Amino acid sequence: MFRHTKLLQCEAKPDGPDAVLARKIQELIGGAWGEMTVATQYLFQGWNCRIEGKYKDLIMDTATEEIGHVEMLATMVARLLENAPATEVAHGVTDPAVAAAVGGMDVQQAIVAGGGATPRDSNGVPWSGGYIVASGNLLADFRTNVAAEAQGRLQTARIFNMTDDPGVREMLKFNLARDTVHQKQWLKAIEELQADGIEDDIAPDALLDVEDQVHNNTIWQLSDGGSGPSGGWSTGEDAIEYLTDPEPLGGPATAPKPDPKLYGSYAAVENAKGTVKGKAQQAGERLG
Amino acid sequence: MFRHTKLLQCEAKPDGPDAVLARKIQELIGGAWGEMTVATQYLFQGWNCRIEGKYKDLIMDTATEEIGHVEMLATMVARLLENAPATEVAHGVTDPAVAAAVGGMDVQQAIVAGGGATPRDSNGVPWSGGYIVASGNLLADFRTNVAAEAQGRLQTARIFNMTDDPGVREMLKFNLARDTVHQKQWLKAIEELQADGIEDDIAPDALLDVEDQVHNNTIWQLSDGGSGPSGGWSTGEDAIEYLTDPEPLGGPATAPKPDPKLYGSYAAVENAKGTVKGKAQQAGERLG
Amino acid sequence: MFRHTKLLQCEAKPDGPDAVLARKIQELIGGAWGEMTVATQYLFQGWNCRIEGKYKDLIMDTATEEIGHVEMLATMVARLLENAPATEVAHGVTDPAVAAAVGGMDVQQAIVAGGGATPRDSNGVPWSGGYIVASGNLLADFRTNVAAEAQGRLQTARIFNMTDDPGVREMLKFNLARDTVHQKQWLKAIEELQADGIEDDIAPDALLDVEDQVHNNTIWQLSDGGSGPSGGWSTGEDAIEYLTDPEPLGGPATAPKPDPKLYGSYAAVENAKGTVKGKAQQAGERLG
């Protein structure tokens, strides 16, 4: 069960309106790597965590924080839209700065949300439950979390360079910091999983002896950029072998004869160019 | 530019039909962590890579391989569907095994694809370009790749346990191996990025001095599971501080007065319960 | 900012496994009218609310509760899946009850979530940010909330009839109750908006004098079911006029001549069946 305080985790006050920035911040709210993603991802990971204690608690602490990040960003968007040119008519614009705003703003923030944030990305695509994962395997999931925090911090850093508003930058400094510490925390949690003997290097820690014992250590050079083998990954004790001219191991990619009731095209060689109707039609006539 | 050989990277021959398994394998083709995802993700990362040489070559080698994995799985699906009960009528079923197959198969494989694979997941949801990322930052992206290979191997391992078909298992052993080595390779490529001085621990390697210097090293305990601070992440030299009773740093999450032309609900306190119509309507009347 | 307790708002303990029910409950989690929808909808409405005080507080109280409902249902799903036939091979099934479970379960709950809930509906379609609205107009939004609680209660009631598990039914009784009171609360909040003079009957309370003054009170009979005019809506003081043989008010639905650079098909009458190439091609040749 959750509780809420109206106070924001960190202040979210811009110094002035900026409709284009309000649109860009949508990426941090409802983009594939936005706060809705990490909030939902961590919530489902926490609920799906099968080890009570420190891991689950760390996940739920972070999940709960992230809901508050959506709140900060949604508040920032509404404030950036105060006095934005929501109802400006394009053919009357005479100022290039207004033109940039009219062209670059998210029209749904005005038409649908009345001057507020939406659960969508910076191109207006609705956030999707397909973005998140909670697999029940902590190693696989913590690695996904590291990735999510890295992508999230990268996008935040880029947007930091897209504004000169001191109030917005102040909030983004906090967000950057949280993305930094969350990267660190999931990296350390991976070490902890390994120290605790719960997971090892490869996720999942299973079927390692069963899998193909040759091709779990080869890189196939299938592109003609020749520098792949010069990487550190192919040197040292645990070097991965770089196959520089690999050949296919399997036979031809043929598909079986189709079910005649599904009317796939199929014809014996002897029928080709002949007068006999294809197999598909014959089957159809029989089944009519 | 690409070239293709009909020969499969690895053989894909089941010993018999299994429509339910054919549906599950869709997850490995068109699921969020399936082969379409890694193929597309690596292709866009390669094309978006700004460092010529070993990194780009490694990415493109792997990307090219993954297209061939979609091919193996699609071939396997078509073969698993040979002699599957595609047109069986439910009310005529008398065998529980057939009932399980009729209920559990992917009907689109028959109706739409005529007994073949589709670019969708195991619930029939189309693969989405929203699943992938190619950010241009190699550290962020390689971490995402590690995650993708971990989730992919996990799903493959689960499906390995859902079949007893020797031919299918033989192919899955190859797939498991590739997911193993790809995890290793991206982990080592991250080390290489760091050894080469291109990226460091945190992605992106920027704004680290600018971000909030307190809250880039604190975990906020916002859930009542009390074990978070006992994790290894909060001990040692580089311990992250666990704030056990954190307080909000910001003010209330208020939204500004709305633009009257957008008709958001807003009314001064003095009007409430009075006879005067709300501000929204007055504005509307003026603007009519 | 949010806080979380591990304790569930209401107990969520099934008496036994039921994989088919676990799938159906996904509708209540990630369906268009599930708990993810009301949670997200109320959160964005609260953040977008421009009147501080009772309305905003009511919204945020309810929003915060709904996050906890997702938690209850996700917990229930994981427990229903304990000992479910996740890895059963279809061709080995001999028991019709197992066959029904194998056919009817959500395979992603096993393959993707390892035996847990996903942020998707009962057909596996990811939850979408497109399902929710937070318009900034409280009358429009509260009516949407009444609808959401009504649809949600209806689906819960249907699923109540799809299980005989006493533990599941116990939880659903709580959920039904919450959907009942939330319907009541939003209906009463609408009355309050009207009593407070903030909104009236029609949303938005604007442009009512500007709109077409004839056709804001006519129902057009465009289908041949003749009973429409016999409804109570067409009797009494505020009767809506039922036009029983309405004629179009506008002219033909023609589209203008296309921009030649966009190569839409267009040809003057005199060219038809003639030897002259179409306008589109001529334009193309000029622009080459």
Added chain:
Amino acid sequence: MFRHTKLLQCEAKPDGPDAVLARKIQELIGGAWGEMTVATQYLFQGWNCRIEGKYKDLIMDTATEEIGHVEMLATMVARLLENAPATEVAHGVTDPAVAAAVGGMDVQQAIVAGGGATPRDSNGVPWSGGYIVASGNLLADFRTNVAAEAQGRLQTARIFNMTDDPGVREMLKFNLARDTVHQKQWLKAIEELQADGIEDDIAPDALLDVEDQVHNNTIWQLSDGGSGPSGGWSTGEDAIEYLTDPEPLGGPATAPKPDPKLYGSYAAVENAKGTVKGKAQQAGERLG
């Protein structure tokens, strides 16, 4: 079965081109609350209506009208795009008004539709069948219809303020009127359902005695805004009780031990930090 006349229900002739407005009108066509939504929603409700007569007829009359609204708006879009700067090159723009148009137009209207409307919203997101509902319960559905007409009228009113084109405004006045009367009609149809003894206040009119009899009349104060209890909803005869310090009713949100064949992370306390490999790996080795 349907029939069509080319004449528009209401005239749709703009006085001049406006590519930015043509984009905004997409929201009224293919947005979540656009005319495609109400048309499809009412059609499916009508087909799914189990009571012949006035209710079904009212639904089908309105459904049929709404298809014609899509037609009016699509016609308006094509006309607004006549002489729009579809092929203008950005770096050659010297007029801020043109800059606003180039930046703010929907490029798919030109590239994909050749200067016409698309079945998408104002950000280009395709209309989705997930937006609509036809539950078979008329009370739940009529409430959803009231909401849809309210949101639709609100968006229309906002767009009315975003144009000064007399021809566009003339059409929007008709659309506003239809959204007004449709709100009224569904509200009155709800009264009729109740007068006819078919449905009552709460949807569905079932399980009301079965649901939790305490918590079908309590509001849980889970956010610290303290004004919730001061609303009219908590006074009078049928007051809803406001629980100002509610406590969870359930136990901890724990997840059960995972199926070992699904490789979720799980480890007994005694294994932690020990030398023994985790349970997951052991299971994996056994199952190889």
Added chain:
Amino acid sequence: MFRHTKLLQCEAKPDGPDAVLARKIQELIGGAWGEMTVATQYLFQGWNCRIEGKYKDLIMDTATEEIGHVEMLATMVARLLENAPATEVAHGVTDPAVAAAVGGMDVQQAIVAGGGATPRDSNGVPWSGGYIVASGNLLADFRTNVAAEAQGRLQTARIFNMTDDPGVREMLKFNLARDTVHQKQWLKAIEELQADGIEDDIAPDALLDVEDQVHNNTIWQLSDGGSGPSGGWSTGEDAIEYLTDPEPLGGPATAPKPDPKLYGSYAAVENAKGTVKGKAQQAGERLG
């Protein structure tokens, strides 16, 4: 503007319930090639048609018919679900035929629609506006229409083989016929466009002299199946040349140096493996 009669274009009465078939018919309603697609596609094509007269009229006649096809199929679904095992509990099933139905039915038809059709495909994926096209170029669009009718007839024929219900088959015979004639009609309309001099063989009929005059008549053999050149397409007067060992025409696929404010990974060769921090970080520090 549209009008509606309650009478179905063709009777839609099954002889008995069949929940699995009701699910499959969803593909014909809301699948990518279902009736919602052709109805919407033709409507937008008609509204976007820039030539008044026979073409537009043919399109609008067909569009209007297709809305009625959705109606027939939705009615059929509701009737197939009468007495379907909507609320059957899986663990109580003893009959394999019931097991197949419980496993294979569309649970949303019960939970969401109360025993009716939904605007979704046979896997429950919502119909998407992204499925349709109305380009304004009649040749391109009529070819798309031929394709749509072919795919639609194919799916209908497959489903015809999935039922033995005489009432369903009777309706499908009508649907098959309509898909046949619609294929014929669009093929003949393409001939008419050419006879009328409006479009020619290639869509669009423009830039044909501007495009690359070598590679508008070569097929590149990029796969090792060697039979491509033996097809009729490479013989005769208008033979297409089959390049059996084509070489790339372009240079390497390099990406430019990234914008330092976007923090893409980039490092000069001299920095690699050195002690100097990467360019990205340096840029970040400067920009802080």
Added chain:
Amino acid sequence: MFRHTKLLQCEAKPDGPDAVLARKIQELIGGAWGEMTVATQYLFQGWNCRIEGKYKDLIMDTATEEIGHVEMLATMVARLLENAPATEVAHGVTDPAVAAAVGGMDVQQAIVAGGGATPRDSNGVPWSGGYIVASGNLLADFRTNVAAEAQGRLQTARIFNMTDDPGVREMLKFNLARDTVHQKQWLKAIEELQADGIEDDIAPDALLDVEDQVHNNTIWQLSDGGSGPSGGWSTGEDAIEYLTDPEPLGGPATAPKPDPKLYGSYAAVENAKGTVKGKAQQAGERLG
């Protein structure tokens, strides 16, 4: 299995930056008719092709080429974005050309991809697996391929007119040529299918004698545009009959009595306006 060379199939070098064009080119990459669609469509068609030899080889040759087209376009996008105003702040813009670029660019290309292409369309909507088809019936699929190449060439031709950059135009001339030859090739492959006796005119070549023998040759005039019958499709030997005043063949579109456990609204006539509660509630009470 696939192999890759870094060399582009055709050069992709713009003469200068153009962020707005970079956005429009996304339509050719990840739009419904973009290169991701044809690449994926042909790959799945090839893998699903049941006739070894010339058809399958032609499909796989073309499929492999199309992957390279995505590569060309993605490279072009990255190069068009070099020196684009990615981090320009709107309120500082003084040049209308910059304003047009700031308003019209795809912000995700900067925020998400760091100055590169994304697998999305020109409005930022992710590419969807729902766009493609591989039915197993070659006639149906080749017709779909003709349509895809026609729509693709049309969009390419439109974008050709949206740029004056010689380098971009040079590449587009190659793309136009490929779309021309691919249209020709699929048209000729259809002739070949017919010459080989595999398929005939109508897809699928089945159930033609079974379908309704009257209505497989009638066009129903359901719209009041009267020119439909004057088209060439209704003259000559194989004329299609134009029914100018068609009447419905079926009975009323009624839905059956709903399952009481699903709480659809249903009430016998005698209960209406009476004091007895509706059937739905009674059922609910019994089932509690």
